[in-house]
Amino acid sequence: MEKLSKGLNVIRKLSAVTPWPVSVTPMSAESDGTHGFWPAGFSAGAVSAAIRYERKDLMLLVADAPASAAALFTTNLCCAAPVTLSRKHLQCSPSSIRAIVCNSGNANAATGEKGMDDSRAMAQAVARELLIRPEEVLVASTGVIGQLLPMERVLGAISILPSALQRESGIDAAQAIMTTDTFPKFFTLELQLSGGTVRLSGIAKGSGMICPNMATMLAILATDASIAPALLQKALKGANRKSFNAITVDGDTSTNDMVSILASGTGPVIMAESKDFSLFCEALEALMTFLAKLIVIDGEGATKLVTITVEGAVDDRDAELAARTIAQSSLVKTAIHGEDPNWGRIVAAAGRSGAFFHQEELELHFDNLSLLKPGFIANYSETAASEIMAKESYTITLRLGSGPGQATVWSCDLSKEYVDINGSYRS
Amino acid sequence: MEKLSKGLNVIRKLSAVTPWPVSVTPMSAESDGTHGFWPAGFSAGAVSAAIRYERKDLMLLVADAPASAAALFTTNLCCAAPVTLSRKHLQCSPSSIRAIVCNSGNANAATGEKGMDDSRAMAQAVARELLIRPEEVLVASTGVIGQLLPMERVLGAISILPSALQRESGIDAAQAIMTTDTFPKFFTLELQLSGGTVRLSGIAKGSGMICPNMATMLAILATDASIAPALLQKALKGANRKSFNAITVDGDTSTNDMVSILASGTGPVIMAESKDFSLFCEALEALMTFLAKLIVIDGEGATKLVTITVEGAVDDRDAELAARTIAQSSLVKTAIHGEDPNWGRIVAAAGRSGAFFHQEELELHFDNLSLLKPGFIANYSETAASEIMAKESYTITLRLGSGPGQATVWSCDLSKEYVDINGSYRS
Structure with missing residues (x-):
């Protein structure tokens, strides 16, 4: 708890000195309820699968209805099984992703065919619980490379995840994806568009193996905007270049890097080449840059x-x-x-x-x-x-x-x- | 003295496990007199100019007669003044280099016009003492970047260098070019060619800013072979690729990297495309690889x-x-x-x-x-x-x-x- 309040303090201080775009209102977890609200149309939950840590290490973000999705993946040739699987699922159904499941403590990387089976099993288990198709689930893992996941515990934990889902769960979710991070990274901002207010929330983890080369860590973002997948991908790619791609802790690029965003569509519509799209891109870049700086501040052993x-x-x-x-x-x-x-x-x-x-x-x-x-x-x-x-x-x-x-x-x-x-x- | 004997021990151990070419006889400083002999036609000396260290920090290698020379220089755009000057002198007079002067403790890098003047002054002072032309002198510096050399002390020390010259001075010279190195790196080997025995000796320093990118540290080599400058350059370049260019301590490439070799020509003649030339290249690569490994072993904080x-x-x-x-x-x-x-x-x-x-x-x-x-x-x-x-x-x-x-x-x-x-x- 001490670490959490120290972390919230870091986030509050950085937010205060950040030059936010004029259309944006930043909301730390505190200004946003104690535990961090997701945008309308989303809920999340975290439980412990005891993969490596005692604490909660498995999180699930769920969209109430099919969501637009976009993601960027590591360029490392040794990409992990969940990266290969999620890339495929996103290609299959970019306008209907329903859930992102993510574990910490084990990267499920360099695990061969068994690792692919395990990632598929995680997607299938989530699909079964939520009564959706496995292709509608993205999977992410972070942690040690080259070890098999303890699948019995992981599947057991997935079966109790649905009962943990709630909208006010940003910090819980951020905590569950931490590895050597010392504090959870969750942040929200609100954005005024012509059609009303849009909310953007995100969690990120970093700490080691951080290097500017494509998506450089794990980030899971969500918005209530109504936006087509291709447009969302364009916004994500543009914002990534000057945010997560512009940080470095140690020059190493992970096997598991993934930045993903889901849009529930319950909020204002954003059209291509509109003023609203520019504002959305600007806000997304601001949120991602903010999370990126939190990663550097919390870099392994970092003090500056x-x-x-x-x-x-x-x-x-x-x-x-x-x-x-x-x-x-x-x-x-x-x-x-x-x-x-x-x-x-x-x-x-x-x-x-x-x-x-x-x-x-x-x-x-x-x-x-x-x-x-x-x-x-x-x-x-x-x-x-x-x-x-x-x-x-x-x-x-x-x-x-x-x-x-x-x-x-x-x-x-x-x-x-x-x-x-x-x-x-x-x- | 304790450090020196520890260093000699490291050199002895590495020599024992090194797969030397069959035509080569390795000779550590000990097997070669206590203080390390240079090949025939060379003498060297070291004195203290109190640039940064209490110990001897300025060394001079002198060829009795005009020597063939070859060198490789850093590719760093911020190359130091001595690199710029030595590159020019080598171009002017590749078949008549008479001396290499080198100081530690100050790199004379990022020192602008004054730095160039200081490097020129060092070459001129050496030339005056030895009654040769400044163009026949190569200059090398290693140490802190961005500070001017204490020229009064440097020139004073150069004036007493000639009286310190002797052939049995390899370790003294190696010590004078050390920065954060913990032991001096001097080694000699003898090589059987059709025309007789050739001797190759060299000193090197490394420790920080070591990265495989062209010449990656300071090394000063000497041989009594009789070999044309172009052929010597070819041998040096080939041997460098698999020796000094194949080591890394921290990925940083210095502003002052320089690998140079002088050939006095008192020994056997080596012709292009001869069997002797192949053997010479092989021996040179073996010596340079050996010195390169010593640099890694003595990398800053290195234990493996x-x-x-x-x-x-x-x-x-x-x-x-x-x-x-x-x-x-x-x-x-x-x-x-x-x-x-x-x-x-x-x-x-x-x-x-x-x-x-x-x-x-x-x-x-x-x-x-x-x-x-x-x-x-x-x-x-x-x-x-x-x-x-x-x-x-x-x-x-x-x-x-x-x-x-x-x-x-x-x-x-x-x-x-x-x-x-x-x-x-x-x-």
């Missing part, structure tokens, strides 16, 4: 949320290359952790990133403090730089030249706790 | 030397992609450190590497222990796997399929000491 912006690149792709290389550099991350303004590591990471620039033109800022002017003129107060680095959150801005390319990624520091957590996570 | 071999890939490039991604994964490196046979992280790293394969075909071995058969059939003893991982050195072999592609890289573990060293290196 650092925004890394690269400007003046030849194009956006070059800017992204440089920003990601800086964000993923172990030397930069340890310097951030040690609060050491060792800017040489930042320019060295940019130099090997593959992005083009002339080193004489580099300019570097920490927040508003100029550290480096063109020609490597470093004339700044070490005290001022250290003061910025002592903060929990600040921005590193590297200007490569005078090109139009720009990119922003969020990163955390690399601490000894990361090594502790990952040296012993499985055993 | 792990050989990562990828086989059965579509081609060598794909195999290299997969091997390097595995070797650089923080999750794999922490699992190696924790001695946890968490093979899921290895296949997940391969899966995101960009190398092509079908996950059902993957096979994994730790030394001779099979962990994974096709179809993700993992049927092995955890105890046996843990026993292998408890060793200081072992091999991870991942077979992707049935293609001809193969690659080997060497990596170390990621420990809390790495974070300690790099959180505070500069300050």
